[in-house]
Amino acid sequence: MGYDFRDPHQLGPTTRCLWRARAADDLGECALITAATDLLLAAGEGGGIHIPTMDEFFPPAIAFEGTIFEFNRVTFVRILATVVLCVVFWILANRARLVPGRAQSIAEMGLDFVRVNIAEEVLGKNHARPYVPLLTTMFFAIFALNITGVLPLLNISSNSVVAVPLLLAVASFVAFIVAGIRAHGVFGYVRTTLFPSGVPWPLYFILAPIEVLSTFILRPATLTIRLMSNMLAGHLLLVLFFAMTHYFFVEAGPAFAAVGVVTFGASIAFTVFEIFISALQAYIFTLLTAVYINLSQEAH
Amino acid sequence: MDSTILAQVTGNIATIGYGLATLGPALGIGMLVAKTQESTARQPEVAGQLRINMFIGMALVEALGLIGLVAGLMFS
Numbered sequence: 001m002g003y004d005f006r007d008p009h010q011l012g013p014t015t016r017c018l019w020r021a022r023a024a025d026d027l028g029e030c031a032l033i034t035a036a037t038d039l040l041l042a043a044g045e046g047g048g049i050h051i052p053t054m055d056e057f058f059p060p061a062i063a064f065e066g067t068i069f070e071f072n073r074v075t076f077v078r079i080l081a082t083v084v085l086c087v088v089f090w091i092l093a094n095r096a097r098l099v100p101g102r103a104q105s106i107a108e109m110g111l112d113f114v115r116v117n118i119a120e121e122v123l124g125k126n127h128a129r130p131y132v133p134l135l136t137t138m139f140f141a142i143f144a145l146n147i148t149g150v151l152p153l154l155n156i157s158s159n160s161v162v163a164v165p166l167l168l169a170v171a172s173f174v175a176f177i178v179a180g181i182r183a184h185g186v187f188g189y190v191r192t193t194l195f196p197s198g199v200p201w202p203l204y205f206i207l208a209p210i211e212v213l214s215t216f217i218l219r220p221a222t223l224t225i226r227l228m229s230n231m232l233a234g235h236l237l238l239v240l241f242f243a244m245t246h247y248f249f250v251e252a253g254p255a256f257a258a259v260g261v262v263t264f265g266a267s268i269a270f271t272v273f274e275i276f277i278s279a280l281q282a283y284i285f286t287l288l289t290a291v292y293i294n295l296s297q298e299a300h
Numbered sequence: 301m302d303s304t305i306l307a308q309v310t311g312n313i314a315t316i317g318y319g320l321a322t323l324g325p326a327l328g329i330g331m332l333v334a335k336t337q338e339s340t341a342r343q344p345e346v347a348g349q350l351r352i353n354m355f356i357g358m359a360l361v362e363a364l365g366l367i368g369l370v371a372g373l374m375f376s
Contacts, residue, residue: 121348218363225366226359287355 049247052239057161057232077148078158085144114139114286122290123297131293134175138168139286142227146278149235150271157278160231162224169223172289176219180296189296219292223285230281234274241267314372321368328361 063071092107100108114136119128145164149157159165180189193215194208241263248260336354340347 122352222359222363222366225370226362229366229369284355287352288359291352291356
């Protein structure tokens with residue numbers, strides 16, 4: 001019968017005890033490492049924290065699957081926001097009084113903000129008037145579509161997929177080209193945009209391509225991507241914070257509740273931040289449209 | 301005895317690329333806003349004009365960061 005050091009049953013009592021202690025220690029250490037690793041890898045393993053991906057923005061279709069009229073949650077939110085916006089302004093316009101009530105005052109404050117602080121400040125009092133309807137529509141449409149990102153049950157901004165921002169950017173693109181053509185004529189607009197005066201002529205070889213790129217490609221592209229990426233990043237952040245809160249409170253056990261409190265506080269803070277961003281993005285988009293209209297109107 | 305993985309990094313290197321791409325625009329926007337704040341403090345009466353110019357500049361500076369975001373989505 002062989003003597004095996006590794007078999008605790010064949011050792012004396014003291015040695016056996018030591019062995020057990022060491023084994024138990026190893027086991028404890030092992031368990032600790034495993035727990036930590038599990039926590040770190042929870043992201044990649046399906047269970048645990050739900051990490052948001054791009055699939056968030058392409059939910060399964062509700063109706064008309066496979067056709068170009070495919071209807072999903074994002075499309076539904078988009079149509080809902082549009083209908084609510086139209087109904088609200090229709091009711092307010094129908095009930096407009098000389099002495100405004102509470103709701104009418106708020107609406108007038110918003111409309112005044114776009115007219116005075118965006119249109120008239122950028123374009124000047126005389127030139128602003130034709131563009132006020134466009135800018136007002138843009139501002140309130142973008143704000144209504146952005147704010148759905150933080151409304152309970154809707155929880156997604158339809159500006160976080162590229163379609164609506166692209167449409168709005170095309171509207172802005174057409175508006176500033178039309179404004180330029182109105183002010184200078186087709187030939188005059190191209191000349192003032194691509195060949196600004198007061199530059200020695202050899203520089204036009206460098207300047208004209210840069211102007212084409214920045215005016216006709218980068219302007220609409222950045223308008224689109226700025227709006228889309230802000231809404232997309234905001235949604236991902238909110239999903240991440242809510243998922244982490246859920247994980248730390250429900251699944252990770254009582255020891256992690258303190259971390260859960262932190263993530264919950266962060267999720268509230270970021271919701272407020274998202275409301276601010278919704279209004280800010282609507283403001284920036286509208287302001288830049290006004291600025292672009294102004295730049296194509298005035299001669300260089 | 302099988303090895304235990306203590307920590308591992310998975311995912312796309314484009315994430316790091318985007319992190320680098322934000323450095324320049326971040327500095328640019330920081331300078332823009334800081335200078336606009338300084339100028340507004342000196343001459344509060346032209347605050348509106350300064351703010352508009354700030355947004356024009358911001359649109360140009362931010363374009364680089366936005367291109368970084370799109371590049372990450374395009375090439376991954």
